[in-house]
Amino acid sequence: KAGVTQTPRYLIKTRGQQVTLSCSPISGHRSVSWYQQTPGQGLQFLFEYFSETQRNKGNFPGRFSGRQFSNSRSEMNVSTLELGDSALYLCASSLDRGDGYTFGSGTRLTVV
Amino acid sequence: KQEVTQIPAALSVPEGENLVLNCSFTDSAIYNLQWFRQDPGKGLTSLLLIQSSQREQTSGRLNASLDKSSGRSTLYIAASQPGDSATYLCAVLNGNNRLAFGKGNQVVVIP
Numbered sequence: 001k002a003g004v005t006q007t008p009r010y011l012i013k014t015r016g017q018q019v020t021l022s023c024s025p026i027s028g029h030r031s032v033s034w035y036q037q038t039p040g041q042g043l044q045f046l047f048e049y050f051s052e053t054q055r056n057k058g059n060f061p062g063r064f065s066g067r068q069f070s071n072s073r074s075e076m077n078v079s080t081l082e083l084g085d086s087a088l089y090l091c092a093s094s095l096d097r098g099d100g101y102t103f104g105s106g107t108r109l110t111v112v
Numbered sequence: 113k114q115e116v117t118q119i120p121a122a123l124s125v126p127e128g129e130n131l132v133l134n135c136s137f138t139d140s141a142i143y144n145l146q147w148f149r150q151d152p153g154k155g156l157t158s159l160l161l162i163q164s165s166q167r168e169q170t171s172g173r174l175n176a177s178l179d180k181s182s183g184r185s186t187l188y189i190a191a192s193q194p195g196d197s198a199t200y201l202c203a204v205l206n207g208n209n210r211l212a213f214g215k216g217n218q219v220v221v222i223p
Contacts (some may be wrong), residue, residue: 043213056209090155099210100146100161
């Protein structure tokens with residue numbers, strides 16, 4: 001079966017711009033989570049959506065937002081980009097929390 | 113707040129040796145624990161999932177144990193191969209539906 005698909009794989013943006021990342025979960029998975037990975041901080045939780053509702057949110061500024069559609073696909077938006085937002089953004093999907101998470105290949109965002 | 117620690121941060125072993133990777137966590141009220149592998153610049157590949165009620169899980173050359181009361185998990189990789197070179201990440205799931213990750217064990221298997 002198809003895995004978790006993230007698009008695009010790479011992005012280069014300028015400070016102050018906004019960006020939208022997309023994640024298509026495994027078919028049938030209703031939970032989608034987003035994580036930011038940087039060399040200094042490691043993997044940090046951004047938010048989780050389940051059946052189109054945000055169920056949990058990490059400690060990131062309001063510039064980071066997301067949503068989930070009725071087909072479980074999810075998007076993450078970052079507005080007013082800062083240099084520190086440069087990172088690998090990973091999406092993970094799950095049937096529900098007890099079933100383990102499957103991660104996508106990530107989107108590498110570089111802010112210049 | 114759940115804190116997850118993985119020691120050592122990096123290690124090198126000769127091919128054929130068994131690998132032992134340790135993970136500790138501060139809050140024992142976990143839902144489950146998952147071990148992942150990450151190759152440079154890539155996403156995470158799930159290796160093993162251990163539910164809080166289980167003591168261990170096995171898959172091929174991989175075995176992971178869980179001691180919830182002491183806040184520890186160990187990943188064993190038998191007869192290591194150069195293809196096992198990667199970063200191994202331990203992640204703990206609490207009731208808040210968010211994974212807490214360690215910083216990882218960066219492993220190099222020397223042919």
